[in-house]
Amino acid sequence: MSEISKDLVAASSRMMILSILIGGENYGYQILQTVKQLSEGGWIWSDGMLYPVLHKLEKEKLITSRWEEMQNGRKRKYYQITDKGMKSLKKTVKEWKFVDSTLNKAWGRFICPLSVI
């Protein structure tokens, strides 16, 4: 998969973060690594841009955070998904699945063969 458009990244970034946090609490750098790994490098995101999204989610109480001191004396901020975040994610996943299935139907019907896409 080549590079995903900025608009699509912006639209799905919240869901991406919440989805990763379902797997357990995580910190910014690791979240980004997971995104890069999952998207095989197609998800182009300036590292620093992750944090405003995290802070927005925190402000909306969809996630919480805590600082932890590491063995080397450095600090790391961990994020966890909240119940509210889980509910929000479930709702969004439903919506995206609906969009996905609708688009698939449209592509199957109007674009033949599908492989040209």
Next chain:
Amino acid sequence: MPIISNLVKQWRHWINRSRSFEERELDELESHLLEDIDHLVEKEGISEEEAFNRAVMDMGIRESLDQEFTKVRGFPVKKVKHWFVIHSWVIGAVIVGLLVSNIDFSPKEKPLPFLEEESIGYIYWPNDFYAFPKSIPNENKTYFYDSYHSNLFYFKNFSDSEDTNISMNGSYFNNFPQFVNPFTFDIDNQGKFYFLSSKPDTPKQNVVFVYSDSQIENSIMLPHFGKTPGEYDNINVINNTLFLTRYYYAYTSNTASEPNITIETNSGENQINMKDAGIKLGRNEIVYIDLDDPYKKVSVFPVDKEILAMDQSGNKLAILTCGGNITIYSLENNQLIETKKMKIENFSELEETLPSLLSMMYCENNDQIVLKLFRSQHLCYYLQPIDHQKLKVISLQKTDNLSPKFFDCIVNVDKEVLGVLKINYHGRERIVFCKKGKAPNWANSDWDGAYMFLFK
């Protein structure tokens, strides 16, 4: 590690210049930066300093971060907090005003104010090159010197014909068999090439090889400067006058140990005038030599401060000195006459990124200027004139996956990442911005095809 700690500390200061980040936000960004540095050092085996450079670029453009954090928070905290205490009543009045008004504060897409799109062809670039490109007036070719492979490439630029394709037409010189270590080159207004080199048997002897129509025309011995040509950072030739310059390595650690260059007396009949002997070429001086009589007509032109970078366009020299002043000189009757002086408004910001060496691309048309920092090949600034005396540093770019080596430099203007080079376009020298585009027939690089933008 102390070096990295120091760099990170400076980065923290730099990124918060506009004082719109909270301490805890900076803590988190710093924590991320350090994680990235560790990761890069461990996984890619690069040096800590290189990892720092990469991590800073990974982090993103400062202005964009600033904007995004502020958007989430609603306002730049520190500034507003302070301001709020003093002017809370004003804020109240403004809020009331906003409530009753209907002002749209949503962000708007900004056009590129100084660019005019002209989709005038695709481009293909030679591989690595180190010098800024040079072009010949009235000949639609632009030349790149690849000092790594000692090759000079050219590609054909646009012509008035319908053929708008430009492509690399090949090597002008391959491996320079007749030269020893050609260090740098220039092309004068008549289209002659000047290669600064050294004489094979006496490496300290400076020689300028002059080429015209791919044929060697002349080799000119220069006064014995006591150092190899590699000691010079730049040569420029205007109207048969050769300018030699050293730059001020302001940001490298060995600044203090670098010796001055001494013009030594030359033995034999070409002996230089004794009064000229022993001239020290400081970093705030330019030596210029009349190539018709290189041993007698040697002059030293003092500049007010140490020179950071220099480029020529037409019969003008643009010189950037410490502190961020760019002075334009024209060469008239073998004398340099100051024609314009411009100040880079936010130059201290540029200095904070700790460049080791600057290189400058100057285009006489509208005084367009681009600066490149050699600390990392990827750092580049575009200077936009604010008025006739001021220039503003536009941006620090981020070049992930953009193959910046294909361009002379990359700038970021209003969120658009653009490749930059100087070309000759319809007989006029221009700085051209190339936008990432869709070129159907070029594989392997997103940048192999690009649309070009010219200045209005």
